[in-house]
Amino acid sequence: MNKSAQKLDVTPLVDESYCAAATQAIRCEATRLLTEGTVAAVIGYQAGRRKGTAMPTIVSSPEKAAELIFSSACVNNLALYLTKAKKEVRGKGRLAIVAKGCDMRALAGLIAESQVKRDELVIIGVACAGVYASGADRAAPLTNATIARKCRECVVHLPEGADLLAGSLPQQPMLTPLESQELARLEALTPAGRWAFWKEHFSRCVRCMACRQVCPFCYCEQCLCDRNRPQALESTPRPAGNMAWHIVRAMHLAGRCAGCAECERVCPMDIPLNLLNRKMAKELKELYGYEAGLQPQEKGPLAEYKDTDDQSFIK
Numbered sequence: 001m002n003k004s005a006q007k008l009d010v011t012p013l014v015d016e017s018y019c020a021a022a023t024q025a026i027r028c029e030a031t032r033l034l035t036e037g038t039v040a041a042v043i044g045y046q047a048g049r050r051k052g053t054a055m056p057t058i059v060s061s062p063e064k065a066a067e068l069i070f071s072s073a074c075v076n077n078l079a080l081y082l083t084k085a086k087k088e089v090r091g092k093g094r095l096a097i098v099a100k101g102c103d104m105r106a107l108a109g110l111i112a113e114s115q116v117k118r119d120e121l122v123i124i125g126v127a128c129a130g131v132y133a134s135g136a137d138r139a140a141p142l143t144n145a146t147i148a149r150k151c152r153e154c155v156v157h158l159p160e161g162a163d164l165l166a167g168s169l170p171q172q173p174m175l176t177p178l179e180s181q182e183l184a185r186l187e188a189l190t191p192a193g194r195w196a197f198w199k200e201h202f203s204r205c206v207r208c209m210a211c212r213q214v215c216p217f218c219y220c221e222q223c224l225c226d227r228n229r230p231q232a233l234e235s236t237p238r239p240a241g242n243m244a245w246h247i248v249r250a251m252h253l254a255g256r257c258a259g260c261a262e263c264e265r266v267c268p269m270d271i272p273l274n275l276l277n278r279k280m281a282k283e284l285k286e287l288y289g290y291e292a293g294l295q296p297q298e299k300g301p302l303a304e305y306k307d308t309d310d311q312s313f314i315k
């Protein structure tokens with residue numbers, strides 16, 4: 001590591017005023033919406049039990065709105081709570097939701113898939129400088145060393161299409177795009193080399209299904225992977241079943257994945273799932289000129305036929 005990189009590692013990327021301004025704006029808007037009865041509840045973040053941590057919350061009264069916060073510890077993609085599968089949340093009525101830029105892309109996807117209607121939502125977008133990487137010390141400042149990999153090359157710091165923008169963006173240095181670099185290294189391998197790369201990673205999968213549970217787009221009431229009459233996929237963590245699960249998962253999410261990297265964040269086995277997500281997204285962009293989560297009214301390329309689609313794979 002060179003000297004300038006070492007210096008960046010300890011330089012805080014945000015200061016307290018950044019979080020305080022966003023928190024204040026979110027609280028004000030949530031209080032107004034709940035007092036006026038515009039929404040029945042607000043999905044946001046509150047402080048966690050340990051110093052510097054945060055966790056999702058749903059507040060239903062103006063008094064509780066004062067508990068809402070925003071900080072670099074607000075890692076969760078709250079769009080997860082808006083699918084039809086989350087009946088206890090959706091049953092509350094019209095909702096407001098706090099959304100970072102990457103969460104907005106998931107919201108756009110869920111609107112496109114008719115999981116939620118745009119007019120049933122008030123979206124409180126938040127200017128986001130970045131969130132902590134999995135395992136980073138939340139009591140320490142957000143730095144080049146503690147920021148999540150997805151945030152190093154974020155292009156949606158300011159969410160588009162929200163009803164309100166909370167906070168403002170501090171000036172930020174350019175960060176090394178580690179994920180893009182790793183993707184380029186992977187693409188330079190032979191097909192056999194890439195297969196070996198994924199085989200090794202997937203061999204560690206313990207099939208805890210945390211990646212599925214946290215994904216806003218894994219909302220099927222019965223996942224194919226849980227079916228046992230007949231059994232579609234081997235459910236124990238063995239190599240063949242693991243590989244099949246990850247191929248099914250990647251194909252099911254192709255053209256839908258919003259790139260929030262929540263699946264990778266929660267994986268207890270440190271499997272680089274977002275690398276696979278990014279590769280799939282890149283293929284879709286090259287083949288169909290499509291990027292998920294940009295246009296709420298658009299169906300994904302795998303859900304729609306066009307005469308202009310690439311047919312070259314049909315031999």
Ligand code: SF4
Pocket residue numbers: 100101102103128129130131148150151152154155156157
């Ligand atoms: S990817 Fe962008 S919007 Fe999402 S958490 Fe990171 S910096 Fe914020």
Ligand code: SF4
Pocket residue numbers: 204205206207208209210211212263266267268269270271
């Ligand atoms: S979270 Fe990780 S270990 Fe668990 S099923 Fe997903 S890939 Fe496997």
Ligand code: SF4
Pocket residue numbers: 106211214215216217253256257258259260261262263264274277
């Ligand atoms: S597959 Fe992972 S990155 Fe994509 S939307 Fe689901 S949780 Fe987010």
